[in-house]
Amino acid sequence: MATKEEKVLEEYISRNNLKITRQRRCVLKAFLDCENHVSAEELYNTVTETESNIGLATVYRTLALLIRSGLASEMDFGDGQKRYEHRYKHKHHDHMICTECGKIIEFTNPIIEKLQDEIAAQNGFTITSHKLDLFGNCSDCK
8 A cells, every 4th residue: 555655756756747666666665764864875775775776866866756746855954965854744843963973953943933934024025935954063062
């Protein structure tokens, strides 16, 4: 039985006259099984543990499909490498990134969200999306 995420991808692929392939399903499954902020290379290494015939280019192309279909978000934490996280049915959150060890801490804060809305309203601005990334040192690296 297909997961909700598989159905979302299948519908997106169908609407865009593409094909749902076994390789795309494998990349999606590996991505969904990964709960951290994963790079394309890390995802590729995970996928090839069980599917050695899937290339890095397939992983990159599938990640692009996951982004366009709303299943994934691409993040840039300033380390020269794009990372990907789940987006579908996941609540908004912000990030604290340790510049020493690379640890990424997700957080939410209703006061920050309220302030952003107030500042936007004061300036006649409509927020359609946003991200907040704080850089510094985690408690282990202080």
